[in-house]
Amino acid sequence: MKKKFECIFEYDTKTKILLKKIYTQLYITEGELKDVNKEHEIMKIDKDFTVKKSEGKQINCNEIFSLSEENKENKVVLTKGIAGIGKTVSVQKFILDWAEGEANQAIDCIFLLPFREINLIKDEEFSLHELLQEFYPELAKVNETDLYEKFKLAFVFDGLDESRLPLDFSVRKVRSPQKKASLNALITNLIEGNLLPSALIWITSRPAAANQIPPEHVSLFTEVRGFTDKHKEEYFRKRILDDNDASKIISQVKKSRSLYIMCHIPIFCWITATVLQEMVVQNDGEEIPITLTEMYIHFLLIQMRIKNQKYDEKEERDIRKLLKINREIILKLAKLAFNQLIKGNIMFYEDDLRECGIEVSVDSEYTGMCAEIFKKESVLHEKQVYCFIHLSIQEFLAALHVFNSYLNKKMNELQFFFKDHSPIEVSLYVLLKKAVDEVKSSENGHLDLFLRFLLGISLETNQKLLQGVLPHTELPKKSISSYIRQIQNNSSDLSPETSINHFFCLMELKDDSLNNQIKKYLCTDKFPDRKLSSSNCSALAYLLLMSGDVLEELDPKKFNPSYSAYRRLIPAVRCCRKAL
Template sequence: MVSSMCGDSLVRSTSTHYRGFEEDPSNNLCSSVYLTEDWMLQKFLETHKKNMKKKAERIFECKKENEVHLKAVYTELFITEGDMKDVYQEREILKIDDAFKKKQTQDKPINCNKLFTLLRENNEKKIVLTKGIAGVGKTVSVHKFILDWAEGKANQDIHCVFLLPFREINGIKDREVNLHEFLLEFYDELKDLEKSKLYTEYKFAFIFDGLDESRMPLKFESEALKMIDKRSSVDVLFTSLVKGKLLPSALVWVTSRPAAANQIPPEYVGLFTEVRGFTDQQKEEYFRKRIKDETQASRIISHIKTSRSLYIMCHIPVFCWITATVLQNILIKNSEESISTTLTEMYIHFLLIQMKMKSQKYDEQAERQRTKLLNLNKEIILKLAKLAFELLKQENIVFYEEDLKACGIDVCKDTEFTGMIAEIFKMEDGLHETKVYCFVHLSVQEFLSAVHVFICYLNKNMQELQFFFDKPEENITLQELLQKAVDKAMKSKRGHLDLFLRFLMGISLKSSQNLVKGLITHIEDTTESIMKASKYIKQIQNRNISDEALVNLFYCLLELKDHSLYEEIQSYLSSDEHPGRDLSSSMCTLLTSVLLMSEKVLDEFNPKRFTSPSNYKRLIPAVRCCRKALFDRCGFDETCCETVSSALQSSNSNLTELDLTSSRLQDSGVTLIYDGLKSPHCQVNILRLCGCHLTAQSCERLSSALQSSNSVLRELDLSNNDLQDSGVKLLSDGLKSPNSKMEILRFSICNLTAQSCGSLSSVLKSSNSVLRELDLSNNDLQDSGVTLLSEGLKSPNCQLKILR
């Protein structure tokens, strides 16, 4: 905006840096021209949006040369609202393996573009905190948000979006800066706007990505920074933004792995969300996008479904990439109809494929040169494995060039020959030309760590193995190492060694050693040690340990190819008779896990067959794996209804009969079940809620369910509940709906009077009613009630055959 006239409308720059001409003293006109602040701000906003678009629109799947446009490969991720109380001491491996426990069908998905809209609707706080395990798609969601904003498709009320990865912030964490100086480290286009009204009149959104990678001490109890031009440490600047003290109008979005999310006190979080990766439908969409050959894509999808464990892990986008890489090379190229599906062997194949890919590029060279390259690959892999283990011990996933050098890797020299490094870890440009590295996925780091530890055992490098022992040991046996590794993993509150332990078990097998014989000096017969390790794990499983640790130990047995416990559990499920002994708490947990993992559908499931009342609740997730669930007199309460509702909404739900008699569900529980009953996937046609402490409020929900076009409910038992006449009147509205399929209805002992008979009489007269059996016994209906009911019985529309 430029004006040649003097007056109040002339807006001049507050900075002399933008002065174009001096005033001409020979006339009254102001011939001086200023590049006004508004003009400068407009130019900045245009430049910034273009830069942010470039930053967000390109992504790469582990290799820089494979960089593609976000839109070409983006698959919508499942994001849902979470609960801050869940962020404390979470075991990340459980988040991977217990994906089947997620309430994906119950929770409403949240579009990443709607995060700040939901925040403003629900809370005065300005902070969104998003958690998600490594590789699940947090950063991709951030890029999608930024790209849609930069292209003018969403969040246009926000003037500036700043992406601030913690791994880059680490480079300036020891400096004192003000807000402008801090942002200037990341965005050069801000250099001329220090004193502008940008910070007072424009709306900002700060996206701090990867809190788990932060190396700053976050002390929220420290005094907050309030002035934008005042300098402070970077951690104080960050906590001040989160508290809303610095730039109160700004919006803040922080992403983090689960274990680090609790660094943000809940009182500052207005919206807490979780990225859960891909749903089953999204997994298939990803594979079909990535693999253009439809036949190949279908074969790969079909193959991974044969292993429930692998299919579950494919809710992590990066694991989908690893799986596709392995199966395209083995299943497709070699025309193998079946391959082993343990995690360890999948990752060994992944590693071998990367080494082979690089050597194939040099086929035209002499055999000696190819051998040299293979030896170099081996050397680099061993060094990376050592680095991975060092990082695992530190509970760190980010590293720098000096970390590589400490492990003997010269980045400039070695990566020139070893392109497969780019497949195993990725490099990003940080501040001041700093290179920031991390493995393509946390599981790759844990796999390489296990490779390193096992090689140290084979080479009798006892110093490296002291991590697992309280006191220095000599001549450590494999049995001792595996047992100590189990103990070490069990002590971890958040389970950072769980997946490493599984890989260590798997790599110890002789069959695994044969696969990686190019990396190891010799192959050792570990049969006896493996047997003793299996026995040790089974002994531990009988102790009082967490469900998370228990499930991981079960998977460790599967990696050891010990299926005895799996087969024992299957015997309980396959027998029609009582098993003969009650299952322990741990076995109940494993039984449920096996059911969910195998997707086996039981004709009938009754917890009372398997265990004592104290363990019934451990078995309720199995409701999604049976056609008939007899949970009567199991002592369930409304907290169990969440799991039941999720099962009813599952796309592969098989449940047709559900008995919750004598449970303390209350109206709140029925409200949760109602969400499942109205689902198009629900197949329940028999529901028994006798003696569940219900009132008329439950009838309102059930009536609404009957009116749903998805309703398939044909039999409902509400006996022995305090429904009263008001409840029956509410339910009658649903019974008269053309969508109602209700044929059998029981109201015994429900505190009903003649008024209820009037309501039910109107149902019998309705042309939509298909009611064939009605139980009103043990209620104070009196003669007047019978008279009212008889009017309905005379109706030509009445289909009632049995009346009690």
């Protein structure tokens, strides 16, 4: 908030520098594609932050509220993007540019309201002004009439997938900022435009949770697609200051197709740079990880090594011994991660930590874990809360807890997956199937990445990396093979998000069957009657977009004449020289 009032929303110098270096792209997905063969020029705000329209035109993210062809304001903008793709950073960059006077100066006040902090507010009735004071106590000094009637306001709701509110749009109408109502009623009436109809709203979400907002209430749909190939290389060169080291790492990343594709996710680029800087540069070419799970395991190992050196003043290079030394605190954090993930919590209090055996005031082990895995934050009214450095870290550790509980036959820890009964013992296949069922039933997709990590940890190679934390147990490979067949033979028509997540699950299991099948369909005329399922069409489009492959020609109807199916291939038009 600035201009007429004291500045409430501020960034320190370190945050400003960080945001100036971030490369993030938003791709506008507004309506149907038009004139798909037309070449569009690129418009950039600067080299750092761009938005891309569905037909391929890059535009300034700071203009998301004014992109309407009729020159009207977009009252409500909904931005979706997968975990770690840069949604929150996009929001921060938008507000930073506004606060520094570089963009959107017609807006007088911007209120950032992250859902993860909204979750901490007790369920009681507030007026809008009282709710805002929970986040910005300085508003108590502001004249309410001036604020809501004379000034242009914008509200940013970050992380819809993290919300524990029902977001029921059938609640009673609220039209006055002074009228008390539930949190759900205040937020839904803001989005609908009943409350402060001139206010601008920006909502970010993971894809699976985005459908909680009825499309009729959204003026513009956008999607964060992450780094382009050019941005990936630029990121590594900025992150790793030594040019030779940066070149080594870029070369290693490009050797692994799956790794290179995943590096379009900024958080994954950060973790990859951290891991490869040690493995490629310091260890001179140790075999590099190529899956998400492998990368996160190595990231955990590096953090344990740093902890031992910095806080315990010990040098331990043996992986098994390193994990064994830190096994207790890792498993405590893993239990915390899972217990809170299934509750939908990503911020915790000291009581939550104590339930898992972590005493932050006396636990010396905790201090070392804080650096890049776990942190303490001050939120509403300077309340002290705790969270993992990124939600994906919580999801990885949650999967580790589940797998460790399975190996140690602690079925009481797995009751979440067996609500109807308490089995004494189950096969790995049954556990994975139960986990898949839970993911399917999740309305906001908050278990998608957890499932990928769980499958990844089930591989024998990853269990060997985790020896010292996990007990050594011979698991039948038949369970994994059976699960792979289940994914391959899944004939039900899945949503694009679910089918893409299944594709990623196969990648975590190092199974290239779907990828090879799609390539065969693309590269040969031996299958005149070929027909991809709708889910495979989604996977194909995603594969082509992220791989950078260029097709000579794409005719979506060749793969499936069904409108709902071939329509899912349309985004791949950007990856072909000619489209029919």
